Amino acid sequence: xxxxxxxxxxxxxxxxxxxxxxxxxxxxxxxxxxxxxxxxxxxxxxxxxxxxxxxxxxxxxxxxxxxxxxxxxxxxxxxxxxxxxxxxxxxxxxxxxxxxxxxxxxxxxxxxxxxxxxxxxxxxxxxxxxxxxxxxxxxxxxxxxxxxxxxxxxxxxxxx
Numbered sequence: 255x256x257x258x259x260x261x262x263x264x265x266x267x268x269x270x271x272x273x274x275x276x277x278x279x280x281x282x283x284x285x286x287x288x289x290x291x292x293x294x295x296x297x298x299x300x301x302x303x304x305x306x307x308x309x310x311x312x313x314x315x316x317x318x319x320x321x322x323x324x325x326x327x328x329x330x331x332x333x334x335x336x337x338x339x340x341x342x343x344x345x346x347x348x349x350x351x352x353x354x355x356x357x358x359x360x361x362x363x364x365x366x367x368x369x370x371x372x373x374x375x376x377x378x379x380x381x382x383x384x385x386x387x388x389x390x391x392x393x394x395x396x397x398x399x400x401x402x403x404x405x406x407x408x409x410x411x412x413x414x
Contacts, residue, residue, distance in 0.1 A: 261287035269295040315342035322370065329379025337379035340386040344393065345373060351390035359391075372397035 259276035261283065273290065275283040294302065315338045318324075322345065327337050348369065352360045360368065376382070376397060385396055 258283065263287055263290045265295040266292060267294040267298040269298065271295060311339055315339050318342050324374055325377050327379040328377050333379035333383060337382045341382040344385060344388060348390040348393045368394050369397055372400065376400045
């Protein structure tokens with residue numbers, strides 16, 4: 255009789271999976287299957303890692319915002335989970351593209367004056383989410399006109 259190669263593993267997360275362990279030495283298969291059962295399935299493990307990484311990114315974005323003097327954002331709970339990440343990414347990429355590299359088009363002082371001064375006035379989380387895929391070279395115009403746009407957005411909402 256051949257040694258079992260497939261094992262039904264019930265993971266600690268409650269999911270089940272049949273695992274082919276024929277690539278392991280025969281004497282180690284059952285022990286490995288037991289070890290697998292002590293952990294999460296691959297999908298749950300991936301989700302857990304993504305949450306950890308997302309938490310780290312949020313912490314870094316909050317630290318960057320504080321360093322750059324950016325204000326807290328206003329918006330729904332869901333917007334406040336994502337908008338700081340979008341804002342952080344947009345500003346950092348723009349700074350890299352415009353102030354560094356082979357052909358910088360702005361100095362640090364110009365970036366501060368032409369972009370950051372305006373960016374600090376934009377507190378609506380939705381605005382940053384709407385601009386998430388904006389090009390670095392467009393950021394100056396976007397931030398300098400953002401508050402003009404706010405009047406139109408806020409002025410057309412249904413008061414009822």
